[in-house]
Amino acid sequence: MKVLYFAWLRTKIGCAEEEISLPENVKTVADVLDLLRTKGDAYVEALGEDKVIRVAVNQDYAPLDHPVKQGDEFAIFPPVTGG
Amino acid sequence: MKVLYFAWLRTKIGCAEEEISLPENVKTVADVLDLLRTKGDAYVEALGEDKVIRVAVNQDYAPLDHPVKQGDEFAIFPPVTGG
Amino acid sequence: MIRVQAENFDVGAEINALSEGNTAIGGICSFVGLVRDFQHTKDDDTRVSAMTLEHYPGMTEKKLAEIEEIARQRWPLEDVLIIHRYGRMEAGENIVLVVTASAHRKAAFESAEFLMDYLKTKAPFWKLEEDDQGQGKWVDARDADDHALTKWEKSQL
């Protein structure tokens, strides 16, 4: 699955885009975030419980219980500040 | 006193502007309208009780009891429809 | 700034000129009213092809200046422009332009809508519509415009 990071999440994690494989037991947005938190300190810090982040699956906002599958485009970013 | 007519009031009365002298007893907007109604059928029809008209004295909207004096600019017109 | 004129105006050029060089402006809201080429659905099928706007020279300028002043007191505005035309205009031509510039989006939107509502009910203009047979008809005032104004008088802005 392709994972994209934007704004301070991108700078904190130090990468804009990466490919991850989903283990069998990873079925929701929350599961993916848990999986990413095992990848090192930068991830733990960026995706910590105290951080306000948003997730989009296939370019639509998705809640924590939204299902995910291998081919999805998974994006993590802060609340938007455009306009 | 200069009296101005606009829109259908102008076309009904057949004049855009006229000069009238104010008798001693003409002290308010209502008095002026009464005076004008004595000037003929076109005036009676244009300024009839059933007509919705607005009055401005010296270029400000004025109610019926607003005082008037000889040097004033007195305008009569329908509700506005600009914009 | 207010302008009452017979000549047409270039909406784009006016907005561009207003924003130029003032970096305190965060948002500019504009509204332009145009002569609509509509069918008289109520009475008949004649098309309105043109109209003439009569106004009250002197009082018009006075009212527009008052309206601008009220808007500037209510909202933190960097700039205000009101242009209102009079005379004969054909379908598709500009009638009125309101532009408001502010540091804040909400102030720009609200003040522009306020200015238009106020113009519609207080500025001394009268529309004479001309159908495609050349017949003129004075347009009646709309209750909806008075209601739009009531909104501003009631609201605690």
Added chain:
Amino acid sequence: MIRVQAENFDVGAEINALSEGNTAIGGICSFVGLVRDFQHTKDDDTRVSAMTLEHYPGMTEKKLAEIEEIARQRWPLEDVLIIHRYGRMEAGENIVLVVTASAHRKAAFESAEFLMDYLKTKAPFWKLEEDDQGQGKWVDARDADDHALTKWEKSQL
């Protein structure tokens, strides 16, 4: 119509192009958001001299198209234009433009304000402000923008 682009745009030319030839349009409302050259009054005195807007290519276009569609369903619009820039912009430059054209004034105003409120809270853009020392800082989302959106969800339009 929506456009997501790095290049600047000419507000006036865009508005003029939109109205041309459509005599069913009675009113056009536009809003342009600009980079403000403001003081950081909260933290310090450094001036913001430029900013960079990052966005999510693909999702941006999708969200803007959705927002346009919602506005067209809610209001009787003759035309809609949304332009949003990304990349680096200096103080005074245009960021975003929304233009709505309708037969009716109220529809034009309301839909333009709705589009801006929606853009501010749903379109995937992130501002990195640059002060005059060249330091970048990611801008936090404002609660006020969420509240502006809530208005539209509650209102019976």
